Amino acid sequence: MRKLFLLAVAAMIWLSLAAGCSGGQKDATAPDISAVSGTDVTATSIVITWSTDEPATTRVDYGLTSTYGSTVTIGTGLVTDHSVNLMGLTASTTYHYRVKSKDASNNESSSGDYTFATPDIIAPAISQVSADNITGTSATVTWITAEAATSQVEYGLTDQYGLATALDVNLVTSHSVNLAGLSSNTTYHYRVKSNDASNRLGQSGDFTFTTNSASSIVISPAARTIMPGISQAYAAEAFDQFNNSLGDVTGSTLFSITPEAGGSWVANVYTSQKAGAWTVTGNYSGLTDTAALTVNLGPAHHILVSPAATTILAGNTQLYTVEAFDLFDNLIANVTSTTHFSILESGDGGSWAANIYTSKKAGTWTVIGNNTSLGLSDTASLTVNVGSASYIVITPDSSTITAGSNVTYTVEAFDQFDDTLGDVTAGTNFAILEPGHGGSWSGTYSNVYTSENAGTWTVTGNNTSLGLSDTTSLTVNAG
Numbered sequence: 001m002r003k004l005f006l007l008a009v010a011a012m013i014w015l016s017l018a019a020g021c022s023g024g025q026k027d028a029t030a031p032d033i034s035a036v037s038g039t040d041v042t043a044t045s046i047v048i049t050w051s052t053d054e055p056a057t058t059r060v061d062y063g064l065t066s067t068y069g070s071t072v073t074i075g076t077g078l079v080t081d082h083s084v085n086l087m088g089l090t091a092s093t094t095y096h097y098r099v100k101s102k103d104a105s106n107n108e109s110s111s112g113d114y115t116f117a118t119p120d121i122i123a124p125a126i127s128q129v130s131a132d133n134i135t136g137t138s139a140t141v142t143w144i145t146a147e148a149a150t151s152q153v154e155y156g157l158t159d160q161y162g163l164a165t166a167l168d169v170n171l172v173t174s175h176s177v178n179l180a181g182l183s184s185n186t187t188y189h190y191r192v193k194s195n196d197a198s199n200r201l202g203q204s205g206d207f208t209f210t211t212n213s214a215s216s217i218v219i220s221p222a223a224r225t226i227m228p229g230i231s232q233a234y235a236a237e238a239f240d241q242f243n244n245s246l247g248d249v250t251g252s253t254l255f256s257i258t259p260e261a262g263g264s265w266v267a268n269v270y271t272s273q274k275a276g277a278w279t280v281t282g283n284y285s286g287l288t289d290t291a292a293l294t295v296n297l298g299p300a301h302h303i304l305v306s307p308a309a310t311t312i313l314a315g316n317t318q319l320y321t322v323e324a325f326d327l328f329d330n331l332i333a334n335v336t337s338t339t340h341f342s343i344l345e346s347g348d349g350g351s352w353a354a355n356i357y358t359s360k361k362a363g364t365w366t367v368i369g370n371n372t373s374l375g376l377s378d379t380a381s382l383t384v385n386v387g388s389a390s391y392i393v394i395t396p397d398s399s400t401i402t403a404g405s406n407v408t409y410t411v412e413a414f415d416q417f418d419d420t421l422g423d424v425t426a427g428t429n430f431a432i433l434e435p436g437h438g439g440s441w442s443g444t445y446s447n448v449y450t451s452e453n454a455g456t457w458t459v460t461g462n463n464t465s466l467g468l469s470d471t472t473s474l475t476v477n478a479g
Contacts, residue, residue: 027105031056036099038116043091046116048084048099052109056101058082066096066113078104092120092198120198124149129192131209136184136238136246139209141192142176145202149194151175159189159206171197181251184238184285185213214238214246217253217289219282225294228328231271232293236282253284257293262328275330298326303335303376305369311383314417317358318382322369339371344379349417359384362419387415391468392424394461398473406450407474408443411461427465433458437476451476 031052040047048060055078063069072084082101089095094117102108125146133140141153148171156162165177175194182188187210193203219236226232236253238246250268257263257280262273270280272295280291303324312318322339324332336355343350344367349360357367362384370377392413399407411428413421425445432439438452449459454476462469 027103027107030107030109031101031103033099033101033109033111036111036114038097038114041116041118043118043121044089045085045087046089046095046118048086048097050082050099050101050111052080052082052101052103054103055080056082056103056109058084059100059102060084060086060097061100062086062095062097064093064095068096068098089118091118091122093118120196120200123200124194124196124202126192126194126202126204129204129207131190131207134209134211136212136214136240137182137249137252138178138180138247139182139188139211140176140178141190142174143192143194143204145173145175145194145196147196148173149175149196149202151177152193153177153179153190154193155179155188155190157186157188161189161191180248182211183252184211184246184249186211212240212246214249214285214287215241216243217249217282217284217287219253219255219280219289219291221291223292223294225296226272227296228272228275228298228326228330231269233269234280234282234291235268236284236289238284238287249284253282256281256283261293261295273328275326275328297330297332298328300324300332300374300376301327303339303369303371303374303378305339305367305378305380307380309381309383311385312359314359314362314384314387314415314419316387317356320355320357320367320369320380322355322371322378324371324374324376335371335374338373339369342368342370343382344368348384350384357382360417362386362415362417386419386421387417389413389421389424389466389468390416392428392461392463392466392470394459394470394472396472398475400475400477401451403451403454403476403479406448409447409449409459409461409472411447411463411470413463413466413468424463424466428461428463431460431462432474433460433471439476449474454478 031054034051036050038046038048058074060072061068074084094115097114099111127144129143131139131141151168152165154161154164187208189206189208191204191206195201216239217236219234224232234255235250238249240246255265255268257270258278261278264271275295275297278293280293282289303322306321310318320341321336324335326332341352341355343365345365348365351358364383367380367382392411395410401407409430410425413424425447430441430447434457437457440450442448457474459472459474
């Protein structure tokens with residue numbers, strides 16, 4: 001049915017053209033070609049499509065250059081939508097092509113030159129795999145690929161590998177990859193891998209090589225002097241029994257230092273902490289070597305006032321010392337003699353004689369040590385407790401009442417610096433010195449006096465446990 005339809009269309013077109021010609025109007029305009037495109041590209045084929053503004057024939061010229069050399073023509077039918085399937089192409093190849101269309105009046109149009117590339121489906125061919133420049137810790141693996149490709153080596157102690165070099169993404173045909181950090185006198189399995197620009201992977205079979213054996217190592221530098229907090233990198237080199245170098249073994253060497261030195265290691269780099277003369281040890285496959293590292297004191301970073309916290313009795317003395325340290329707490333020196341001491345809070349009442357403080361007032365005080373020559377200071381806490389009782393005070397100091405009234409007395413104890421020791425009423429015996437007062441004592445502590453006879457009397461408070469007493473005046477007026 002489609003064929004009959006096309007024949008009918010062609011007949012109608014021919015009749016139309018014939019009518020035009022009979023009228024003296026011959027078609028002299030070639031078809032206009034547009035929308036040229038290549039789709040459905042595979043490694044061996046592509047579909048070329050285009051459109052014409054009038055029915056025309058379908059033809060594609062193609063080849064490896066712009067001179068083409070191959071042609072595909074689709075029948076003699078006249079159409080406006082054209083499609084040609086080019087088959088039998090070669091993978092990973094760039095082709096040139098152009099399209100041609102001829103209308104019913106034999107007017108022909110040709111497009112410009114176009115190109116397309118078929119994808120690569122062939123993995124790189126690998127050859128000439130070799131391991132060279134073998135030492136006790138390294139080897140260089142080389143190989144050739146038939147096309148430009150990436151470089152990578154898998155290696156390990158078995159044909160399961162387990163290790164791999166970093167992928168070198170540069171596309172080359174001659175490949176060279178260095179394997180480092182190997183163990184001496186050890187057989188390694190390896191294979192090489194290469195990906196081409198289309199990410200097609202080629203890989204070799206399994207190969208082996210054996211590293212040389214080492215009989216000694218040397219770590220460097222052999223001696224070094226640094227400051228605390230400074231980092232020092234170490235390297236290790238292995239040698240065979242004839243003192244032939246087997247190469248750098250730093251990556252496979254375990255480094256350590258005298259434990260008292262403190263500090264830290266990151267691989268072969270040591271960051272110092274404590275000042276002193278220390279021994280650095282490198283251990284590689286049972287082989288060791290040592291180096292000397294001297295860490296000198298750094299500049300003063302902070303000072304410490306000692307004791308940091310203490311408690312004394314009022315009137316007692318406290319001696320203070322000050323030491324300077326570097327950033328890593330290395331002791332630099334005792335700097336007490338150049339440090340000025342003081343109490344931060346006012347009202348402490350004490351006094352300083354150089355670094356010795358004589359306390360007075362009870363309380364918790366902040367001691368400041370300020371070393372102006374170093375520009376550093378530190379503080380300490382000093383608690384001063386009240387001393388032994390020095391005197392007692394009866395309250396009220398003096399009073400006047402009417403006969404028959406009463407007075408309540410209290411007693412408070414103080415040390416020699418007037419620091420209160422608290423209420424001692426409970427342990428105090430109260431009495432009137434003069435006879436004939438006629439009054440009486442009562443209350444929980446017998447500290448309440450009820451008056452009777454008028455007069456001026458002397459009230460005595462006697463605390464036998466403290467061995468202290470005090471008096472006060474009481475005037476009793478007639479009622």
